[in-house]
Amino acid sequence: MFLKKVYTLVFLRNETQILLGLKKRGFGVNKWNGFGGKVEQNETIIDAAIRELKEECCVVVNKCDLKNIGHLEFTFEGDSLLMDVRVFSASNYQGVPVETEEMAPKWYGYDEVPFDNMWPDDRIWFPYMVKNKLFFGKFHYKGFDTILNYELQELKSMETFYKNKK
């Protein structure tokens, strides 16, 4: 039996580049990732995605510009937590990404994404995001470096996925 917690993960992208942030503290410290965190009580998932992006790199995005592109689930051997991560992409936003106490942002070309300094699962599902495919992935880790097993599938629609999800 897992204890599920919902998280957001937002990627700002354009045709040639993706914005990553180097996590400066907490979970995933020293790894490059998108911007996001826990959804708080009485907060919608979209509102959490907008809040975390602003807190972590000072960029403001409108609800209508955030596209839900994937759903990821992470579990860790010997831990009852299930991280339910809603992945979003946006190409319209206001402001210039700046470094905060939590993240140091940097634009990367799609062929220079620093997978060696990212979560190991990213190497597996990033190609779906880059090709604009919707995806669902489940990854079970031993520690933070080893994926013991995973499933990954392309989705036709996020709405249908959530409608059918138990």
Ligand SMILES: COc1nc(N)nc2c1ncn2[C@H]1C[C@H](O)[C@@H](COP(=O)(O)OP(=O)(O)OP(=O)(O)O)O1
């Ligand atoms: C395990 O594999 C993961 N891969 C990827 N790509 N991203 C992950 C993985 N596990 C978690 N994440 C993402 C999900 C969230 O965006 C962050 C974690 O959020 P965090 O714990 O930093 O949440 P906050 O609410 O910001 O936490 P604090 O306020 O307590 O710092 O990583």
